[in-house]
Amino acid sequence: MKKKPVRNAFYAQSGGVSAVINASACGVIETAMRSRQIGRVYAGRDGIVGALTEDLIDVGRESPATIRGLRHTPAGAFGSARFKLKGIEQNRAEYERLIEVFRAHNIGYFFYNGGNDSMDTALKVSQIGAALGFPITCVGVPKTVDNDLPHTDCCPGFGSVAKYIAVSTREAALDVASMARTSTKVFVLEVMGRHAGWIAASAGLAGRSAEEPPHIILFPEVPFEQQRFLERVRAAVERHGYCVIVVSEGAAYADGKFLAEGGTRDAFGHTQLGGVGPVVANMVREAHGYKYHWAVADYLQRSARHIAARVDVEQAYAVGKAAVALALKGVNAVMPTIVRRSDRPYRWSIGHVPLGEVANKEKKLPREYIREDGFGITAACRRYLEPLVGGEAYPPYRNGLPDYVRIKGVAVRRKLKDEFKV
């Protein structure tokens, strides 16, 4: 049997980062470094931009402790990029450049850690590599806090945001409940999820029943009706003394217009200033005059490694590890998936799907996960979500703060002469 030639591996992070994307990096790197089939392990500085500009990080120059520490470090340690490669027809030069860089550095394995867009890119790289006579094994590593990838039980990154939002909602609701008699009666928390309501839904875990807060969740999947909403707010305040509202940044009217576009202007007449949280809070004030507060978690929610779900960290590592294992077996143009085996106790294993079935597809919150009235989650949704926030995985602390690692990021010596502008 002919021994396969040793080739190098390239790993890149893509799109919005998460609390556990580095755990996937850790899974990829530790597994790749143990393989005799893989020579050196490189990472793109700032994702695919690093590949295009031949700015590769030599992962072998990092200590094993740093690599291990990625497992408990949030955000993108190698840098990520919001950079979508256009279609091959529109921009063949970019794809050819990638292959040129990969060829120069003998890169035979490409691991791309991202969401739908990134799976599309990985697929195209695999196709063009073959067409240009430089075959590359391309495996996607799923990552997205939005949980909108199809064919996988969930996406690494989501469980930890879900836990953060559920915990924060439970805590803030206790705060509001204890003050409502003489102070704030309405509290609004804005959460991420522009197109899919998975993160908003996770706030529903904060209450153990429909009687407990949050009293209202506004999903992107449910067209916003102002009167029904305002009536529901009043009913909650009259019944419970206060009302906790969780609103997805993607909440929109029936005509598709985002609530966040709903009229907030600065002194110069510009829109875009406000988030949807203050817009909703203000609506309540105008209609009912209740004292309110609002919070916008923004990046805090997706970088909150301090409250990551243990199962999420484990899955993030597992998909990274599986990606390398698949590549070493010669399986090309696939993405590892998480397969749910049972709800309680939660059991899962790793499967995989062709990249083409994932690329550019979006999994929205199904109707049966949204309560009939549109303002909360169903028992089925709770059954789905609850295991995903399970377990704690605290980072180590030093002087009272999480001891997150930072890479040295030593650059690989360039081999190509020409600069590439991105």
Next chain:
Amino acid sequence: MKKKPVRNAFYAQSGGVSAVINASACGVIETAMRSRQIGRVYAGRDGIVGALTEDLIDVGRESPATIRGLRHTPAGAFGSARFKLKGIEQNRAEYERLIEVFRAHNIGYFFYNGGNDSMDTALKVSQIGAALGFPITCVGVPKTVDNDLPHTDCCPGFGSVAKYIAVSTREAALDVASMARTSTKVFVLEVMGRHAGWIAASAGLAGRSAEEPPHIILFPEVPFEQQRFLERVRAAVERHGYCVIVVSEGAAYADGKFLAEGGTRDAFGHTQLGGVGPVVANMVREAHGYKYHWAVADYLQRSARHIAARVDVEQAYAVGKAAVALALKGVNAVMPTIVRRSDRPYRWSIGHVPLGEVANKEKKLPREYIREDGFGITAACRRYLEPLVGGEAYPPYRNGLPDYVRIKGVAVRRKLKDEFKV
């Protein structure tokens, strides 16, 4: 020696709640229940409002497990109130009513858990009780996330907010750093502290040097100069590729006008909608055009028991316990304080001061804690703050979420005929 008569104790929570005010409640209640000198232990439902309306909670009806669980439960388990008793001259009726209720329930000990205002109230209750021939031992229990009480090293509640803000800033900064090349370059986090910059200062712990984020902190104590600020933002983006800004809700111009009043209007022309976070972010966008994000932590920061500082929980319990011990020794009209014995390792003990020296006084961030340029903290400030965020004190979890306790809240049978309207 004549034995002191057994009298009952009354405990009430006051003002904005915190992640550890219930730990103080736990300290008061457990200590009071062990004393033979104290009969029953009552709590005001919704703070002092419960006393005025004779709506007392019989703490003896709660299980020891619930009382113990208060130590890990955020917000005000008995309900708190934003309700400041006016001066005795303006509203003698309220004070007389308090004494009437206390007399009806044989309450000889009053423990009031709050900030400056509350210390003032406790002092007045002690004075009027004596004047009306019903002496009550009144002891304040310090609590405020703002850390603005004088004569104590710090205030229980502050250390946990400080830890939350420092951790969140470190995490969000990693997120921004990893994306800055192709995405968000400026991130703004709005934090609490309307008059004092202690919470804003705590964000400074996120970086280990002035080179690390946050690059800019805006304190209420430093008059805001827009041009200097904008130049600093640009310098940070040019030097580091991104800029992390932490702004106190109390940041203001030299004339005292809050930045948050700075022109944000909704479609109807109302101000008050926005927080200072979006105002600052928008300023940066208009001047430099950088892509930005902003977050407003609001109640999330002060209810975040999941990331409480262990030392804060211990101090909160200790001041509650000490309040009862002082009262039992007959020390009246005082507040237990935290006395710093050394910085590293942090050593502290409990002292006490007369309520009159605390009441209605505010401790601002001293100038020597603010860097000369006004945009960061000094080494002295770091030395002060660092011990206060020390240690972790995780709550127990159940199904992935903190298992916070809730009281039964059984009401004490009323003894007075007349209703009192507050």
